[in-house]
Amino acid sequence: MKKVAVIGVGITKFGELWNSSLRSLTIEAGTKALSDAGIPGEEVDALYTGCMTGDMFVKQGHISSLIADYGGLLPVPSTRVESACASGGLALRQGFITILSGVADIVVVGGVEKMTDALGSQTTGYLASAADQEWESFNGATFPSLYALMAKRHMYEYGTTEEQLGLVAVKNHYNGSLNPNAHFPFKISLEKVMGSTLVADPLRLFHCSPVSDGAACVILASEEKAKELRDDPIWIRSSGQASGAIGIYDREDICTIDSTVNAAKSAYKMAGVTHRDIDFAEVHDCFTIAEIINIEDLGFFKKGEGGKAVEDGITSLDGELPINPSGGLKSKGHPVGATGVAQVVEVVTQLRGKAGKRQVKDAEIGLSQNIGGSGGTAVVHIFSR
Amino acid sequence: MKKVAVIGVGITKFGELWNSSLRSLTIEAGTKALSDAGIPGEEVDALYTGCMTGDMFVKQGHISSLIADYGGLLPVPSTRVESACASGGLALRQGFITILSGVADIVVVGGVEKMTDALGSQTTGYLASAADQEWESFNGATFPSLYALMAKRHMYEYGTTEEQLGLVAVKNHYNGSLNPNAHFPFKISLEKVMGSTLVADPLRLFHCSPVSDGAACVILASEEKAKELRDDPIWIRSSGQASGAIGIYDREDICTIDSTVNAAKSAYKMAGVTHRDIDFAEVHDCFTIAEIINIEDLGFFKKGEGGKAVEDGITSLDGELPINPSGGLKSKGHPVGATGVAQVVEVVTQLRGKAGKRQVKDAEIGLSQNIGGSGGTAVVHIFSR
Numbered sequence: 001m002k003k004v005a006v007i008g009v010g011i012t013k014f015g016e017l018w019n020s021s022l023r024s025l026t027i028e029a030g031t032k033a034l035s036d037a038g039i040p041g042e043e044v045d046a047l048y049t050g051c052m053t054g055d056m057f058v059k060q061g062h063i064s065s066l067i068a069d070y071g072g073l074l075p076v077p078s079t080r081v082e083s084a085c086a087s088g089g090l091a092l093r094q095g096f097i098t099i100l101s102g103v104a105d106i107v108v109v110g111g112v113e114k115m116t117d118a119l120g121s122q123t124t125g126y127l128a129s130a131a132d133q134e135w136e137s138f139n140g141a142t143f144p145s146l147y148a149l150m151a152k153r154h155m156y157e158y159g160t161t162e163e164q165l166g167l168v169a170v171k172n173h174y175n176g177s178l179n180p181n182a183h184f185p186f187k188i189s190l191e192k193v194m195g196s197t198l199v200a201d202p203l204r205l206f207h208c209s210p211v212s213d214g215a216a217c218v219i220l221a222s223e224e225k226a227k228e229l230r231d232d233p234i235w236i237r238s239s240g241q242a243s244g245a246i247g248i249y250d251r252e253d254i255c256t257i258d259s260t261v262n263a264a265k266s267a268y269k270m271a272g273v274t275h276r277d278i279d280f281a282e283v284h285d286c287f288t289i290a291e292i293i294n295i296e297d298l299g300f301f302k303k304g305e306g307g308k309a310v311e312d313g314i315t316s317l318d319g320e321l322p323i324n325p326s327g328g329l330k331s332k333g334h335p336v337g338a339t340g341v342a343q344v345v346e347v348v349t350q351l352r353g354k355a356g357k358r359q360v361k362d363a364e365i366g367l368s369q370n371i372g373g374s375g376g377t378a379v380v381h382i383f384s385r
Numbered sequence: 386m387k388k389v390a391v392i393g394v395g396i397t398k399f400g401e402l403w404n405s406s407l408r409s410l411t412i413e414a415g416t417k418a419l420s421d422a423g424i425p426g427e428e429v430d431a432l433y434t435g436c437m438t439g440d441m442f443v444k445q446g447h448i449s450s451l452i453a454d455y456g457g458l459l460p461v462p463s464t465r466v467e468s469a470c471a472s473g474g475l476a477l478r479q480g481f482i483t484i485l486s487g488v489a490d491i492v493v494v495g496g497v498e499k500m501t502d503a504l505g506s507q508t509t510g511y512l513a514s515a516a517d518q519e520w521e522s523f524n525g526a527t528f529p530s531l532y533a534l535m536a537k538r539h540m541y542e543y544g545t546t547e548e549q550l551g552l553v554a555v556k557n558h559y560n561g562s563l564n565p566n567a568h569f570p571f572k573i574s575l576e577k578v579m580g581s582t583l584v585a586d587p588l589r590l591f592h593c594s595p596v597s598d599g600a601a602c603v604i605l606a607s608e609e610k611a612k613e614l615r616d617d618p619i620w621i622r623s624s625g626q627a628s629g630a631i632g633i634y635d636r637e638d639i640c641t642i643d644s645t646v647n648a649a650k651s652a653y654k655m656a657g658v659t660h661r662d663i664d665f666a667e668v669h670d671c672f673t674i675a676e677i678i679n680i681e682d683l684g685f686f687k688k689g690e691g692g693k694a695v696e697d698g699i700t701s702l703d704g705e706l707p708i709n710p711s712g713g714l715k716s717k718g719h720p721v722g723a724t725g726v727a728q729v730v731e732v733v734t735q736l737r738g739k740a741g742k743r744q745v746k747d748a749e750i751g752l753s754q755n756i757g758g759s760g761g762t763a764v765v766h767i768f769s770r
Contacts (some may be wrong), residue, residue, distance in 0.1 A: 001487070021519070047628075049713035053440045054514075059522065061438055061514035065644075065761025068628035069635070075647040076628035078762070079475050082465045090464050094479065101485035102386070129446035130440075134406070137444065151415040241462035243432075243453035250454070259450075264459040376450025376465070 004099045004252030005226035006383070008037025008219035009345040014183040014333030017213040022058050022114040023070045026213035027376035029338075030071050030110055033217035038229060039330070041071070045104035047078040048094045050087030050111040051337035056126040057118050060213035067110065069131025084130030085286060087111065088216070092238045095220045096381075111341030112215035123211055130373040132247035138385055143289070144208060146248055146374045148200035150195035151289035154255045155202065158184035158304030160292060162202050166193035167310050168288035169206050169330055176327020178358035183212045183333025207288040212333030234348045237365070237382040242269030246376035255304075260297040264369070267380040268299075273365065275299035278382070280322040280350060280360045282343035284371040286331050294369055295323055298380070312328045322360045324349060342368035344381065352383050389484045390611035390618035391768070393422025393604035394730040399568040399718030402598040407443050407499040408455045410600040414723075415456050415495055418602035423614060423749025426456070430489035433479045435472030436494040436722035440497035441511040442503050447650035452495065466472065469515030470671060472496065473601070474755030474764035480605045481766075490607045497600035508596055514723070515634035515758040529593060529672070531633055531759045540587065541641045543689030545677060547587050548582030551578035552695050553673035554591050554715055558764030560702055560711020563743035568597045568718025592673040601727035609658050614766035619733045622750070622767040625652030633762035640689075642760035645682040649754070652765040653684075658750065660684035663767070665735060665745040667728035669756040670713040672745040678744060679754055680708055683765070707745045727770045729766065 008294045010032025012025050020028070026049070034041065047068055066076035077117040081091045088111030095107040115123060124144075128137040131146060147340035170190050176182040188206060196205040226233040242262035248254050268274055275298060283298065292306035300321055301309045309315055315323035326332045326346035329339060347366040349355050365384045371377065390398050397410050405413075411434070418428060432453055440446040440761025453463035466476045470630060473496030480492040500508060509529075513522040516531060539545045555575050561567040581590040611618040627647035633639050655658055661682060668683070670676035677691035685706055686694045694700055700708035711731035714724060732751040734740050750769045756762065 023519075025489040053446055055438045055440050055511075058518065059510075060518040061467065062516075062758050062761055064468045065512060065628050065631040065757060066517065069631045071762065074629060075627040075644060078468075078628045079479070079626075080467045082446065082467055083449045083463075094464070097486045097488055098482055100483045100487065103482055103485065126440075129444050130448075132451065133443065133445040134408075144757075241464075243450050243463045244459060246447065246450040246454050259460060293678050373447050373448060376447055376454065 001221040002100050003267050004096050004236045006218050006236065006348045007221045007223050007226050007230050007233050008033040010036055011181055011216040011342055011345045013181050014212045014214035014335060016116045018116065019371045020043050020213060022054055022060055022112060023066055025114060025213060026037055026067050026110055026112045027216035029217040033219050037093055037219040038170045041073050043106050044073055044076050044108050045106050046098055047073060047076055047090040047108045049080050050091035050340055051080055052082060052084055052113055053129065054128055058114050060158050083377040084372035085336045086340055086370045086372030086377040087337040092341060092344055092381060093241055093379055096236055096239050099220055106218045108217060109220060109341060110215060110217040111338035113335035113337040116213050119247060125193050135248050135249060144200040144203055147287040147289055147324030148203045149248065150254050150293065151202055154289060155382050157255055160307040162194065163190065164311050165207055165288040166190050168285060168291045169193045171310065171316055172324050172328040172330040175325050175358055176331025179327045179332055182327045182331050183210055184331050189346060203287055209286050209334035212335045214333060214335035214338045216345050218341060218344050227359035231267045232352055234351045234383050234385060237384050238267045238270030240264060240270065240380040242378055244375050246373060248374050255293065257297050257371065257378060259375050259378035260294060261368060263378040263380040264298050267382050271382040273382065277365050278367045279363050279365050280324060280325055281367040281369065282324055282346050285324060286334060291323065292314060298369060316359060325349050325355065325358050325360050343368040343370060347383050351383060380385045386487050388393040388608040389481050389621045390606050391603050391733045392606045392611050392615050392618050393418040393622065394733050395421055396566055396727055396730045397599050397602040399597045399599035399720060400568050400583060401501045403501065405598060407445055407497060408451055410499060410598060411452050411495055411497045412456055414600035414602040415493060418604050422604040426458050428491050429458055429461050429493050430491050431483055432458060432461055432493045433476040433726055434465050435476035436465055437467060437469055437472050437498055437770050438511055438514065451499045468762040469753045469757035470721045471725060471757030471762040471764050477729055477766060478626055480766055481621055481624050484605055484607050486492055487495045489528055490610045492605045493602060494605060494726060495600060495602040496723035498722040499598050499719035500720060500730050501598050514714050520634060521632050523695060529585040529588055532672040532674055534633065535639050536587050536677065539541060539674060542640055547577065547579065549692030549696050550592055550673040553670060553676045554578045556695065556701055557709050557713040557715040560710050560743055561716025563564060564712045564717055567712045567716050568595055569716050576678065588672055594671045594714035594719040597717060597720045599720035599723045600721045601730050603726060603729050606656045617737055619736045619768050619770060622769050623652045623655030625649060625655065625765040627763055631758060633759050640678065642763060644680060644760050644763035648763040648765040649683050652767050656767040658767065662750050663752045664748050664750050665710060666752040666754065667711060667731050668708055668754045669758050670709060671716050671719060683754060702743060708742065710743050710745050727752040728755060732768050736768060
């Protein structure tokens with residue numbers, strides 16, 4: 001099979017960026033990534049952008065054209081990909097597939113969301129469009145409540161504790177305190193998490209990732225181009241994607257996200273590795289319970305043992321298997337369409353050995369996992385030096 | 386290069402389908418297409434769906450997961466593609482690229498929009514999200530007004546007449562009267578068009594395509610699979626995509642849509658044909674002026690001579706170069722995300738010689754052209770028996 005590399009990465013600060021627009025954020029991340037790759041816009045053959053719903057947040061659809069236009073890349077083919085919060089990961093996958101197809105040699109993959117221009121009262125409703133509208137959202141279910149149900153069941157089945165959930169937030173905020181681009185780059189204590197406002201029992205405010213603005217971008221290249229342009233390309237060893245039931249009402253077991261299990265299976269197989277070969281991972285911690293479920297579904301820990309692994313420090317930055325060295329969605333922030341690409345920016349930065357104070361030791365193989373909704377979509381990518 | 390074929394097509398009735406939902410329409414078109422291809426769902430490797438904004442029209446995002454789930458196709462990878470009204474055409478292109486890449490052998494490509502559940506007063510605003518929000522929509526520009534500006538200029542530059550614009554509608558309604566799936570399957574007279582309510586001078590009601598519900602689906606296969614499954618696969622000879630300025634304020638010439646010119650150039654080159662080899666085409670007649678501009682930009686007629694060609698009957702069903710034998714967006718209807726796929730359903734049906742009373746004689750090579758917004762995106766595909 002052909003090989004595809006990441007040859008450039010760029011990311012904006014994540015946060016409440018009231019002086020930036022959807023287009024300015026995207027162009028900022030893209031310009032940084034092209035500059036990192038050391039190539040001019042003329043080299044770009046195609047553009048993919050993940051965005052969950054610019055339509056609703058800022059009333060701007062058709063951002064494929066907008067970004068190609070404002071990025072000075074016309075007439076390059078440009079396509080927006082959407083699978084809720086997995087939009088960024090799927091944009092990466094489309095870029096990967098497009099290079100494999102031979103249609104393009106250099107592809108720009110971006111992810112963006114401008115969420116804070118909407119009223120807070122609207123935002124939860126907009127996000128709920130990623131659930132089953134007729135059977136979940138219409139009846140009042142929102143994502144905090146859906147993940148709260150998953151958490152309750154996980155606690156009931158496996159004895160996972162509120163403290164273990166809280167420790168995911170504590171760990172990720174510690175990592176995020178070392179990441180200058182994080183939305184909330186500061187440490188928090190377990191007491192702070194446990195004492196924060198209850199959102200949907202058992203999930204409290206500090207179990208939830210924030211509403212953020214931000215953009216991220218990576219430049220992909222075919223093997224030949226990558227070798228020509230860089231000494232240190234990072235290889236995309238595999239891409240796995242799977243769908244699952246959109247609604248949690250239709251799942252046999254709400255402690256497992258089937259789409260992650262299936263996407264991971266494909267990704268491990270294509271890369272010719274197992275979960276034991278992974279040195280660190282960026283996973284989709286939209287809520288703390290999601291990180292625990294994800295690290296189990298990815299095969300890192302047995303079902304029910306994810307909470308214990310966090311408690312034991314195995315997933316800490318200096319642990320055996322660091323999870324979310326970037327700070328994750330929890331501390332770094334979660335501009336939904338940008339998240340899947342931002343994860344890749346972190347994985348590549350770590351594999352290059354350029355992550356500074358949050359550098360994972362001996363990082364050779366990294367994994368990113370990005371989820372849409374409550375798990376209706378999952379995408380897993382594996383990378384190596 | 387590898388070859389990719391269309392081995393199944395399916396389409397719903399287009400119209401105000403108040404008894405159907407977004408999911409039921411999609412499943413209906415998909416089931417028809419799989420049945421036409423003669424394959425079970427288990428054979429499907431990937432799913433792409435074009436949808437402009439389920440988010441806004443019916444508050445349902447993440448339809449990739451919804452459709453895989455309700456279509457009984459889990460855990461197949463499923464991805465939504467959006468480029469406004471070009472979403473369907475771009476979904477087809479992603480399916481084509483995915484088969485070229487070797488990642489999949491059989492891909493389902495759907496397009497859907499459920500528009501009539503929204504209030505009429507909201508619909509024009511939702512559609513305007515495909516224009517430049519900050520510089521066009523925010524200031525009150527809607528698509529009828531943007532295309533009206535293009536029409537005015539075309540009339541000024543080339544002497545195109547209101548009658549010529551009207552004759553596009555008359556022709557397309559004649560074709561649509563022969564299409565049982567059309568939203569408005571009846572003939573209209575030039576007098577009727579010329580006497581209809583003025584929407585945005587010079588465009589009247591019957592110069593505008595309708596707001597429709599509907600879905601369409603095609604099944605793509607690799608060469609090997611296609612030959613195994615059908616005696617009459619229709620080959621996708623090429624796929625061309627290009628981006629242009631999203632806003633008409635930023636174009637040198639608003640009588641030309643650059644993205645179409647560039648996408649057509651790529652498509653002709655990849656297929657190894659010229660515009661002279663095309664026997665018929667489905668083009669994006671969201672407004673009558675769009676059809677005239679498109680048939681010029683595709684190279685069929687010199688710039689400024691499109692209106693005359695329509696008047697002379699060259700683009701009629703029995704003319705030298707039939708345009709929109711299906712009835713086009715004007716009469717068949719325009720469920721925006723479905724349109725690009727519905728065009729392909731028509732091209733394939735024609736090339737199979739199964740178009741009944743609207744069959745184009747000696748149809749060997751057909752073209753489809755799909756536009757997003759006022760031309761920020763264009764995608765052109767060429768097909769042959």
